[in-house]
Amino acid sequence: MLRLIGQRLLQSAVTVAILSFAAYALIGLMPGDPIDLAIAGDPRLSAEDAARLRALHGLDQPLVSRYLAWAAGALQGQFGFSRLFAAPAHEVLGNALLNSLALLLPTTILSALIGVSLGILAARRPRGALDYAVNAIAFAGISMPSFWLGILLIILFAVTLGWLPAGGPPDRPGLAAWLSHLALPGLTLTVLGLASYARQTRAAMIDALRNLYIRTARAKGAPERRVILNHALPNASIPIITVAGLDFATLVSGALIVEAVFAWPGMGKLIYDAILGNDYNLALLALMLTAIVTLLANLLADLAQLAIDPRIRS
Structure with a gap:
């Protein structure tokens, strides 16, 4: 039983990592980014201002580099701020x-x-x-x-x-x-x-x-x-x-x-x-929480089935 749980948790960790990268890439490939939306909301921003803001938030980096930076912060419990709600993503x-x-x-x-x-x-x-x-x-x-x-x-x-x-x-x-x-x-x-x-x-x-x-x-x-x-x-x-x-x-x-x-x-x-709304931090945090809970729910369901019907173990 413990071996099964360990294997499933390892598989879940790999699945979450793959899903997080896929979600980050798909959101990153959407047309526009938070800076484009900021420019649309404030016409006074110039192209130089947009370039400076992209560099400040790391949006000028390659997609993989941005994902690794986000993942490192997420593993430390730093999920960033929500752009739409102007509050920490975990609070929203x-x-x-x-x-x-x-x-x-x-x-x-x-x-x-x-x-x-x-x-x-x-x-x-x-x-x-x-x-x-x-x-x-x-x-x-x-x-x-x-x-x-x-x-x-x-x-x-x-x-x-x-x-x-x-x-x-x-x-x-x-x-x-x-x-x-x-x-x-x-x-x-x-x-x-x-x-x-x-x-x-x-x-x-x-x-x-x-x-x-x-x-x-x-x-x-x-x-x-x-x-x-x-x-x-x-x-x-x-x-x-x-x-x-x-x-x-x-x-x-x-x-x-x-x-x-x-x-x-x-x-x-x-x-x-x-x-x-291209709210990267909030969308990724919500999607990862959903994926983790889904995987844990499937694991608990499998363990409950094993406890009820021992024939499944064979």
């Missing part, structure tokens, strides 16, 4: 990360709980009325565009009924204000997220309930609840853990489309704005 990232966690953490938990419960109920009576209903909900959730569902919820609850705000962060402190602003984007993400859990759980549970050990447990008089939760669900949890690992990674990458629809200042919108 921290605020957006908290906003994304406030939105995505409860919706991820709710999606998993509701989706797994619906999948179990559907698997108990395949081809029954409840099974068809769960399948319909799952297909609708997978097929429905997030922006379309978000707009429909805004029209219904914000415009027509006037019960909830249409979007944006709360303009006053207090738990009630936060919950009211999180309700619509949270409902959107929950409906869309539970579909994957429901489908994966239903398929895995149907296969698990057909095994001989389930018949044996029932023949011994085990209660149905114990058969489902103690015997079938652990053996059907491999695909569920895979979906959960992917969802865990989105906690720091944000949900760009939903955040854009509801004007929520989370990680998805921050990464989008940073890349389009």
Whole structure:
């Protein structure tokens, strides 16, 4: 187990290094740079001023040299300043990360709980009325565009009924204000997220309930609840853990489309704005954090699968 963890961590470190260089190169190859944007914002800057600023910030150096300088600073915990927000990049990232966690953490938990419960109920009576209903909900959730569902919820609850705000962060402190602003984007993400859990759980549970050990447990008089939760669900949890690992990674990458629809200042919108605004430091820090958390989430999912099903080790 320790050897596997060590190998995966080494592979993750190499992957992060490659991704960081690729991201830096792609952002660096975008037309224009921060100095060009500064010139566009202040026509009084001359060509000599632009050249001096590029030399001051190292933008006149080759791409590889600039990347190595950035990587050396990042390894020392120096992530630079955000040009768009005129603040340290890690502070700007921290605020957006908290906003994304406030939105995505409860919706991820709710999606998993509701989706797994619906999948179990559907698997108990395949081809029954409840099974068809769960399948319909799952297909609708997978097929429905997030922006379309978000707009429909805004029209219904914000415009027509006037019960909830249409979007944006709360303009006053207090738990009630936060919950009211999180309700619509949270409902959107929950409906869309539970579909994957429901489908994966239903398929895995149907296969698990057909095994001989389930018949044996029932023949011994085990209660149905114990058969489902103690015997079938652990053996059907491999695909569920895979979906959960992917969802865990989105906690720091944000949900760009939903955040854009509801004007929520989370990680998805921050990464989008940073890349389009040529904010090198902020964009790279956000992308590297997303990559690291994604790799760690995959590692944790694999370790959980090994702990549940020892047959995977062979």
